[in-house]
Amino acid sequence: MPYIQNTEADQQAMLAAIGARSLEDLFAPIPAGLRVAGALPLDPGLTEQQLNEHVSGIGTWNRAASARPCFLGGGVYDHAWPALVDHLMQRSEFLTAYTPYQPECSQGTLQWIFEFQSMIAELCGLEVANASMYDGASAAAEAALMAVGATGRRRIVVSAGVHPHTREALRTYGRHQDLEMVEAPLRDGLTSWEGLVGADTAAVLVQQPNFLGLVEALDRPAALARDSGALSIAAVYPVALGLLRSPGAAGFDVVVGDGQSLGVPMGYGGPSFGFFAARERFVRRMPGRLVGTTLDRQGRRAFTLTFQTREQHIRREKATSNICTNNALIALRGCIFMAAVGPRGLEEMACVSRQRALELRASLLQVSAIREAFPGQPFFNEIPFRIAGGEPAVTRLKTALQQAGIAAVLPLSRWYPGLEGVFTLACTERTTPQSIAQLAQVAADTLRMEMAL
Amino acid sequence: MSLFPEPLLFEASRPGRRCTRTAGAERARATEGLPASELRQRPPALPELGELDLVRHYTRLSQKNYAITTNFYPLGSCTMKYNPVVHEKLAALESFAGLHPLQDDGEVQGALGVLFELQQILAACTGLPEVTLHPSAGAHGELTALMVLRAWLDETGQTQRRTILIPDSAHGTNPASCTLAGFRVVSIKTSDTGLLDVPDLREHLGPDTAGLMITNPNTLGLFEEKIAEICREVHAAGGKVYMDGANFNAIVGIARPGDFGVDMMHLNLHKTFSTPHGGGGPGAGPICVTAELGKYLPVPRVVEDEDGYRLDHDRPHSIGRVRAWHGNFLVLLRAYCYAKRLGAEGLRRVAENAVLNANYLRVKVHQKWRVPYDRICMHEFVARPKSEVKDQGIRTLDVAKRLIELGFHPPTIYFPLVVPEALMIEPTETESKETLDSFAGALNQIADEALQSPEILTGAPRNTPVQRVDEARAVKDPQLCYRCS
Numbered sequence: 001m002p003y004i005q006n007t008e009a010d011q012q013a014m015l016a017a018i019g020a021r022s023l024e025d026l027f028a029p030i031p032a033g034l035r036v037a038g039a040l041p042l043d044p045g046l047t048e049q050q051l052n053e054h055v056s057g058i059g060t061w062n063r064a065a066s067a068r069p070c071f072l073g074g075g076v077y078d079h080a081w082p083a084l085v086d087h088l089m090q091r092s093e094f095l096t097a098y099t100p101y102q103p104e105c106s107q108g109t110l111q112w113i114f115e116f117q118s119m120i121a122e123l124c125g126l127e128v129a130n131a132s133m134y135d136g137a138s139a140a141a142e143a144a145l146m147a148v149g150a151t152g153r154r155r156i157v158v159s160a161g162v163h164p165h166t167r168e169a170l171r172t173y174g175r176h177q178d179l180e181m182v183e184a185p186l187r188d189g190l191t192s193w194e195g196l197v198g199a200d201t202a203a204v205l206v207q208q209p210n211f212l213g214l215v216e217a218l219d220r221p222a223a224l225a226r227d228s229g230a231l232s233i234a235a236v237y238p239v240a241l242g243l244l245r246s247p248g249a250a251g252f253d254v255v256v257g258d259g260q261s262l263g264v265p266m267g268y269g270g271p272s273f274g275f276f277a278a279r280e281r282f283v284r285r286m287p288g289r290l291v292g293t294t295l296d297r298q299g300r301r302a303f304t305l306t307f308q309t310r311e312q313h314i315r316r317e318k319a320t321s322n323i324c325t326n327n328a329l330i331a332l333r334g335c336i337f338m339a340a341v342g343p344r345g346l347e348e349m350a351c352v353s354r355q356r357a358l359e360l361r362a363s364l365l366q367v368s369a370i371r372e373a374f375p376g377q378p379f380f381n382e383i384p385f386r387i388a389g390g391e392p393a394v395t396r397l398k399t400a401l402q403q404a405g406i407a408a409v410l411p412l413s414r415w416y417p418g419l420e421g422v423f424t425l426a427c428t429e430r431t432t433p434q435s436i437a438q439l440a441q442v443a444a445d446t447l448r449m450e451m452a453l
Numbered sequence: 454m455s456l457f458p459e460p461l462l463f464e465a466s467r468p469g470r471r472c473t474r475t476a477g478a479e480r481a482r483a484t485e486g487l488p489a490s491e492l493r494q495r496p497p498a499l500p501e502l503g504e505l506d507l508v509r510h511y512t513r514l515s516q517k518n519y520a521i522t523t524n525f526y527p528l529g530s531c532t533m534k535y536n537p538v539v540h541e542k543l544a545a546l547e548s549f550a551g552l553h554p555l556q557d558d559g560e561v562q563g564a565l566g567v568l569f570e571l572q573q574i575l576a577a578c579t580g581l582p583e584v585t586l587h588p589s590a591g592a593h594g595e596l597t598a599l600m601v602l603r604a605w606l607d608e609t610g611q612t613q614r615r616t617i618l619i620p621d622s623a624h625g626t627n628p629a630s631c632t633l634a635g636f637r638v639v640s641i642k643t644s645d646t647g648l649l650d651v652p653d654l655r656e657h658l659g660p661d662t663a664g665l666m667i668t669n670p671n672t673l674g675l676f677e678e679k680i681a682e683i684c685r686e687v688h689a690a691g692g693k694v695y696m697d698g699a700n701f702n703a704i705v706g707i708a709r710p711g712d713f714g715v716d717m718m719h720l721n722l723h724k725t726f727s728t729p730h731g732g733g734g735p736g737a738g739p740i741c742v743t744a745e746l747g748k749y750l751p752v753p754r755v756v757e758d759e760d761g762y763r764l765d766h767d768r769p770h771s772i773g774r775v776r777a778w779h780g781n782f783l784v785l786l787r788a789y790c791y792a793k794r795l796g797a798e799g800l801r802r803v804a805e806n807a808v809l810n811a812n813y814l815r816v817k818v819h820q821k822w823r824v825p826y827d828r829i830c831m832h833e834f835v836a837r838p839k840s841e842v843k844d845q846g847i848r849t850l851d852v853a854k855r856l857i858e859l860g861f862h863p864p865t866i867y868f869p870l871v872v873p874e875a876l877m878i879e880p881t882e883t884e885s886k887e888t889l890d891s892f893a894g895a896l897n898q899i900a901d902e903a904l905q906s907p908e909i910l911t912g913a914p915r916n917t918p919v920q921r922v923d924e925a926r927a928v929k930d931p932q933l934c935y936r937c938s
C-alpha cells in the first residue's frame with residue numbers, strides 16, 4: 001500500500017504484542033452497526049505513474065493565465081519571482097515541520113517568522129506584525145473585530161473600494177458579532193468619507209490602491225479615525241508599497257493585506273497568505289502567532305512563540321481569534337521573496353508595473369471606443385477603462401481577447417451597479433510591450449463598430 | 454542539526470548587495486501622475502544580500518528544524534504523516550499553479566473538476582453529502598460550520614438557541630470558534646472512562662442548546678462509543694451535532710460520521726489527507742454537512758451541469774463568503790492527488806495502520822508510563838509520567854526536552870487539559886515498526902533516567918542550537934521585530 005511500511009509480518013508481530021487477533025479487533029470500540037460494510041464507493045488507487053498521467057491530463061483542461069499575456073488583476077497579479085523562492089521553500093525541513101512549539105528544534109522556522117514579521121512591519125510602516133493569516137480577506141475581517149474589541153464600538157466604515165471579497169467576508173464574520181458595516185461610497189472612483197465617521201465608529205477600512213486600481217488619499221481616513229477615537233485600517237497590495245508610502249507613515253493603526261504578489265503563484269486564488277501589522281499597543285489584542293526574541297539558558301539569543309496567552313490553545317473561548325494553523329509556508333515564500341528583491345528590487349517591480357500600465361493606457365486610448373473611466377484619477381498598475389457599447393461590448397472584448405490567447409478584462413458591474421461598461425486591466429513587470437500592442441490591436445479590431453464615447 | 458548561530462538577514466545586510474533585478478525601471482517615469490503625497494520617501498528598509506548568502510541563510514535555517522523528513526514527529530492531534538513528494542511536483546504544474554482566480558469557468562475546467570471530484574470523495578468518506586472546500590484550516594471550518602448553524606437557527610426562528618456544548622477535552626479552537634460565531638460555550642465533563650459524560654450532557658441540553666461540538670475519536674485517542682445515542686439526544690433536544698474531524702485519520706474508510714447522526718464536520722486535509730504542514734500551514738479545512746444544511750454553505754459552490762463544471766454564486770440562503778476566491782486550491786489539489794493515489798482500499802489501510810501503530814506504541818510504553826485510559830485506542834493515546842517521576846521534580850516539559858536531545862520531535866504536551874502532564878502521542882500509519890521501537894526505547898529509557906538521574910532530563914537538550922528559552926522574558930521585554938520603527 002502506498003506510503004505504508006508495515007509488512008504483513010510486522011502487522012502480525014505488532015498485533016501479537018497488543019494482544020489482538022486481527023486489525024479488525026482494533027476497531028472494536030466502534031459499534032459494528034456504525035462501521036462501513038465493504039469498501040467506500042471510490043475508484044481503486046493509482047500508481048505514482050498513473051497519478052502523474054491522470055493529474056497532468058486534467059491540467060490540460062486548464063488554460064493557465066501565467067503562460068500567456070495576463071492582464072487580469074482584482075487582487076491577484078501575475079508577478080515574477082526568482083527561482084530561489086521555489087527552491088528554498090521546498091526544503092523539507094520547512095515544508096514538513098509544524099507549528100514551532102518546541103523552540104529547541106524549531107529555531108529555523110522561528111527565525112524566519114521573526115524576519116518575516118520584521119519585513120512586513122517595515123513595509124507597512126508599523127511596529128509589529130504577526131506570523132500570517134489565512135488570506136487578505138480574513139486578515140481584514142480579524143482587524144475589524146480587533147477594532148471592535150479595542151474601542152467597544154460596533155460600527156465599521158468600509159470604503160466601497162475595498163475588494164468585494166473582503167467586504168463580503170467582513171459581512172459574514174461581522175454578522176455574528178452584531179457588527180454594523182457602513183459603506184463609504186466611491187465618488188469619481190475614490191472613497192468619500194463625508195459624514196460617516198463619528199463617535200460610534202470602531203474603525204475605518206480603506207484599500208490602497210482600491211479595487212478599481214486607483215490610489216486613495218490616505219491622510220483623510222487616518223485623520224477622521226484619529227479624531228473620533230476609531231482605528232484606521234488599511235488593506236494594501238504589498239508590491240505597490242515599493243513606490244507608495246506606507247499606511248503606517250500616513251498614521252494608520254493597522255495594515256493588512258494579501259501576500260500573493262510577493263512571490264506566490266496565482267494558484268487559482270490560493271493558498272496565499274494574509275499579513276497583519278499594527279502599532280505596538282495592540283499586541284495583546286492581535287490575532288495569530290507572534291515570534292519574539294529572548295535568551296536561552298546559556299544567555300544566547302533565541303526565538304520563541306510569544307504572547308501565547310492571546311491564543312485559543314490557552315485562552316479558549318476568550319482568545320483574540322480562533323486561528324491556529326495559518327499560512328506559514330506561503331509566508332515563508334513571501335519572506336524569501338522580500339529578502340531576494342530587497343529594497344530596490346521591490347521599487348523596481350513597482351516602477352516597471354506602473355510604467356507598463358502607463359504604456360497600456362497610451363495604447364488603449366488610441367482605440368476610439370475606449371476611455372479612462374475616471375480620467376485624471378491616479379492609478380497604480382491597474383486601470384479602470386470605460387467602453388462605448390456598455391456590458392455587451394465588454395463581453396465581446398473579453399471573448400475576443402480570450403480567443404487571441406490573452407487573459408484580460410475584469411468587468412466591474414458585477415460588484416458596482418452603475419459601472420456598466422467599466423472594466424480593469426492590470427500590468428506587472430511580466431507585461432511586455434508586445435502583449436500590450438497585441439491587446440490594443442485586438443481591442444481595435446473588435447470594437448471597430450462601437451461608437452466613440 | 455546546525456548548531457551555529459545564524460545572523461538575522463538584517464544583520465547580514467550590506468548596502469548595494471542584491472539577488473535579482475527587474476530591467477527597465479525608471480522612477481521618474483513610473484511616478485508620473487501619482488500624487489507626491491502618496492509616494493514613499495525612501496524604499497522600504499528590506500535586507501540587502503547576494504544570492505549565495507541568501508541561499509545559505511535559508512539552507513542553514515532549515516537545518517535548525519526537526520521535520521517529518523528528518524525525524525519521527527509524533528505530535529498528537531496533528532497527524533504528522535509522510536507527505537508524498539509527488540504532490541509537490543504536481544501542484545507546481547503551471548496548468549494549475551498559473552491559473553488566475555478570475556478566469557472564466559470555461560478556462561479552468563480541470564481545476565473545477567478537481568474541486569468537484571474532491572467534494573464527492575469527501576462526501577463518500579464522511580457520509581455527509583454537501584461539501585465546501587473554502588475553509589483555510591480546521592478552525593476556519595469550525596467557524597464556517599457554526600455560521601451555517603446560526604443561519605439554520607435564524608431561518609427556522611430558533612434564535613433563543615445560542616449555547617454550544619463542548620467536552621472539556623476539546624481543542625481550544627472549538628470554544629474560540631463559538632465565540633467568533635456568537636455562541637455561548639458550556640463545557641461538558643469527560644467521564645472516568647475518557648469519554649463524554651452522557652448524563653452531564655443530558656443535564657445541559659435544553660431549549661437554549663444550539664448544538665454539541667464533539668471530537669471523535671476524541672483527543673484522548675478514544676472512539677466515542679455512544680456517539681449514535683449522543684446524536685439522538687442532541688437532536689431530540691432540538692440541536693445539531695458538529696464533529697471536529699481533526700482525528701479522522703483513525704476512521705477513514707472504516708466509519709462515516711454521517712452514519713453516526715453527525716450533522717456537520719470539518720476535515721483537516723493537512724492531517725488526514727497528507728498535505729504538508731509547512732511550519733504552521735497552509736491547511737485546508739473543508740466542511741461536510743447534511744443535505745438539509747447544504748443550502749447555507751459559503752458561496753461560490755462548484756457544480757456540474759450539461760456544459761461542464763461551473764461556480765455557482767446564486768445561493769440565496771448561503772452564509773456568504775468566509776474568504777477570498779475558492780479555497781486553498783493548491784492544497785486541495787494535493788489532497789485530491791492523495792485520495793486518487795490511495796483509493797478506497799488505500800484509505801482504509803491508512804486507518805488500520807494508524808491504529809495499529811498507536812496501539813503497538815501504547816503497549817510498548819505502558820509499563821514505564823502511566824496511560825490513564827489503557828485500552829484499545831484509535832490513532833493516538835495519551836500518557837503521563839508516573840507519580841514517582843513527578844516526585845523527582847520531573848515534569849513533562851523535561852521529558853519533551855530529553856526526547857529532543859535523543860533526536861525525536863516530542864509529542865504534543867499539556868494537551869488535552871483533562872490529563873495533567875499529558876504526552877499525546879500519534880505515530881501515524883507511515884512509520885515503520887523499527888521507528889516505533891526506537892521511540893519506545895527512548896521513552897522507556899527516559900522513564901528510567903527520570904528516577905535514577907533526573908539531571909539528565911533537566912539538563913536537556915544539550916545538542917540543539919538553543920537550550921530552554923526564557924519565554925517569560927519574551928513577554929516582559931517584547932522584541933517582535935528587528936529595528937522596530
Ligand SMILES: Cc1ncc(COP(=O)(O)O)c(C=O)c1O
Nearest residue numbers: 324325530590591592624626699
Ligand atoms: C482536535 C483539533 N481540532 C481542531 C484543530 C484546529 O485545526 P487547524 O489548526 O487546522 O485550524 C486541531 C489542530 O490544530 C485539532 O487538533
